[in-house]
Amino acid sequence: MRIITHTCPACGTVVAANELEDNRVMKCPGLGCQEVLRFVDIPEGARDHFLENRNRYQI
């Protein structure tokens, strides 16, 4: 299974797409990082793949 993640451009923290999808917008979990991460920041192809297969990404 392909893992869809988003990497914070500010600190490099990797966030799973399902976490972002739940929140749509979230503050970066990186220590001391104030970057705001958005689901729409995930490249479109990866986002589409995630949405098409979202059932398999449920924990």
Ligand SMILES: [Zn+2]
């Ligand atoms: Zn960050």
